[in-house]
Amino acid sequence: MGAFEGVVRSGLFRIGGGDAETAHEWTLRRLAGVSRSSLALAALRRRYAVAAPRRVFGVDFPNPVGLAAGMDKNGVALPAWPALGFGFVEVGTVTAHPQPGNPRPRLFRLPASQAVINRMGFNNAGAEALAARLAAARRPLGVPLGISLGKSKVTELADAVDDYLASYRALHPYGDYFAVNVSSPNTPGLRTLQDREHLTALLDTLVGERPILVKIAPDLTDQAVAELLEVCLDRGAAGVIATNTTLGRSGLSTSDGARAAEAGGLSGRPLTARAREVVAFVHRETGGRLPVIGVGGILDPADADALFDAGASLVQLYTGFVYRGPGLVRAIARRAAR
Numbered sequence: 001m002g003a004f005e006g007v008v009r010s011g012l013f014r015i016g017g018g019d020a021e022t023a024h025e026w027t028l029r030r031l032a033g034v035s036r037s038s039l040a041l042a043a044l045r046r047r048y049a050v051a052a053p054r055r056v057f058g059v060d061f062p063n064p065v066g067l068a069a070g071m072d073k074n075g076v077a078l079p080a081w082p083a084l085g086f087g088f089v090e091v092g093t094v095t096a097h098p099q100p101g102n103p104r105p106r107l108f109r110l111p112a113s114q115a116v117i118n119r120m121g122f123n124n125a126g127a128e129a130l131a132a133r134l135a136a137a138r139r140p141l142g143v144p145l146g147i148s149l150g151k152s153k154v155t156e157l158a159d160a161v162d163d164y165l166a167s168y169r170a171l172h173p174y175g176d177y178f179a180v181n182v183s184s185p186n187t188p189g190l191r192t193l194q195d196r197e198h199l200t201a202l203l204d205t206l207v208g209e210r211p212i213l214v215k216i217a218p219d220l221t222d223q224a225v226a227e228l229l230e231v232c233l234d235r236g237a238a239g240v241i242a243t244n245t246t247l248g249r250s251g252l253s254t255s256d257g258a259r260a261a262e263a264g265g266l267s268g269r270p271l272t273a274r275a276r277e278v279v280a281f282v283h284r285e286t287g288g289r290l291p292v293i294g295v296g297g298i299l300d301p302a303d304a305d306a307l308f309d310a311g312a313s314l315v316q317l318y319t320g321f322v323y324r325g326p327g328l329v330r331a332i333a334r335r336a337a338r
C-alpha cells in the first residue's frame, strides 16, 4: 500500500461525512490552488511526470495515460493534471447550455467493489464558460487537451446536432481532439445517438479540422458496435473511446450494501473485463484502422497492459485515480516507456 492509499485516501474519503461529491469538490479546489503555483507544479512534475511519447490520430502525446472525462468537467485545475503525470486531459462533458445536473447525492463510492456509481447528469458551467477559461489560460498546457461534448438536457433529441455544434463552435480553437459523448446513461435518450442515423448526422456536422472521437457505451451489442464502427470509418471519425460507464450491476460486493442499488453508471473494477472486450472488438472489427482510447476499470498497471494488448493506443482513467492516486498514472506510464 502506497502513501496515497494509506493516508491521503482515508482522509479524502472522510471529507463531507463521507459524501463522495464533497470530497471531489474539495480535491478540485486544492488542485486549482496547486495549478496557480509554479513551485508546487514543478515539485509534482519531478515526482510524477514520465515520458513515453506516442503519436495517435496526428496528435503528439508525451505519454499514453489520460485523465478521463468527468473528473474536471469545467477545466478548473488544468495545469495540475500533467504535473500529476497525465499525458493528456479530457475536460467536460460540457453542454451548450449551462446546467446543474441531477439532485444530490448523485456520486457514490463502493470501496469493497473498487467501483463508483454516478448519476451526475452533465452538471457543467456550459461551453461558453469553458471557452472563456481556456482563452484566459496563461500558459500552454503542455499535453493534448481533449474536450468532451454532450447534449444539453433542455434540448430535444431531434435538435441534438445543433446543440453539439454550438459547443463545438465555442470550443474548437482550444481542443486537440473532441469527444462526442453519446454514451452517458444519465441523460435520457442520449444513448440513441449511437445509432446509425443519428451518429451519421452528428459526424457529418462535426468532422472537419479537428479529430473527432466517439465515446461508446459498454452495454451495446456486438452488432450495434459494428454498425457504429462502420459509420465512424465512413464519416471520418478519428477514433473511438471505449468505454463509458455501464448500467450493468454484476461484479459488485455485497459489503457495499445499499449503495450498490443506486441508479446511475457504474465504473471501476466491475467494468475492467467488459472494457477490454469492447476495445478488442473495435480493434479486430476495424483491422486497427480506427485508433482506440481504452478506458474502464484500470485499477492496476496490469489492467492498462491488457487494454494496450487488446489494441488501445492510449488509455484513460477515472475510478482508478480515485482509489490509487497519481502513483497509478506514473506506474502505467513507466511501463509504457519500456
Ligand SMILES: Cc1cc2nc3c(=O)[nH]c(=O)nc-3n(C[C@H](O)[C@H](O)[C@H](O)COP(=O)(O)O)c2cc1C
Residues within 6 Å of the ligand: 068, 069, 070, 071, 073, 092, 093, 107, 116, 117, 118, 120, 122, 148, 181, 184, 215, 243, 244, 245, 266, 267, 268, 269, 271, 295, 296, 297, 298, 316, 317, 318, 319, 320
Ligand atoms: C463521477 C463520474 C463522472 C463522469 N462523467 C463523465 C462525463 O462527463 N463524460 C464522459 O464521457 N464520461 C464520464 N464519466 C465516465 C468516465 O470518463 C469513464 O469512461 C468511466 O468511468 C470508466 O472508467 P473508470 O473505470 O476508469 O472510471 C464519468 C465517470 C464518473 C465516475
